[in-house]
Amino acid sequence: MHLSIWALVFLWFFVFLAGFVDSAAGGGGLISLPAYLFVGLPPHTAIGCNKFSSACGTTLSAARFFKNGAVDWQVAAISAVCSFVASYLGIRIALMINQETLKTVLVIVLPIVAVLLLFKRNFGAENQSADIPKKKAFILAACAGLVIGFYDGLIGPGTGTIAIIVFSAGMKYDLKTASGNAKVMNLASNYASLIAVITGNKVIYSIAIPAAVFGIIGNYIGAGFAIKKGTAFIKPLMICVIVLLFGKLFYDVFGTFLFS
16 A cells, blocks of 8 residues: 555654654554544554554653653553453454444544543642552552553553553552553553554554654653653643544544534
């Protein structure tokens, strides 16, 4: 499949923007996946290319959070292992679902995600994770990895933001550390999904590799802002993700009716 230079420039810009947003607040898939679809890729191929570029960008972002000590590795590692297994199962199911059915599932799931984000926006100012007993924290991390990993494999958009909410609101991490933990967990689920889409021949490398370069650049810059600015930078970005969620839902449900 060949895209025009203007379609590629459009795609590269939005994959860069998705990486920037995703590295700090999650939700990059809300930007990049529609971009892949907009330039004409079929849904399953769009998912495959998106997983490829997302996995590349998340690798660098997670490394940068780790380098700056913004990760609780015990908790993050447990959630990552569970996320890897659950995400692989989710993406295998997604690749077997009818393409139109997959679009319908996305429309149904997005408002649920949006409500979760909307009512959990006031959190993450301080790291109080030490108040939770380690055993309980490990159990919560495993459950989060299984549920969010499966969601990431099956649906995808909004996964990082949901993970940040779980780590901050549920496990009392500040937003910076919650973002770091979420990156490690997302990295595992992205690799699991990547294996599935590669073996399923759903990646067009001539499109995915250049896009991944721009995604890496976006992730690097965004992670730097998140580490330096912390909650002051991450919170507004998460609110922007909420707006994107509602905007995508509105377009999916009413777009054909309003713009036909």
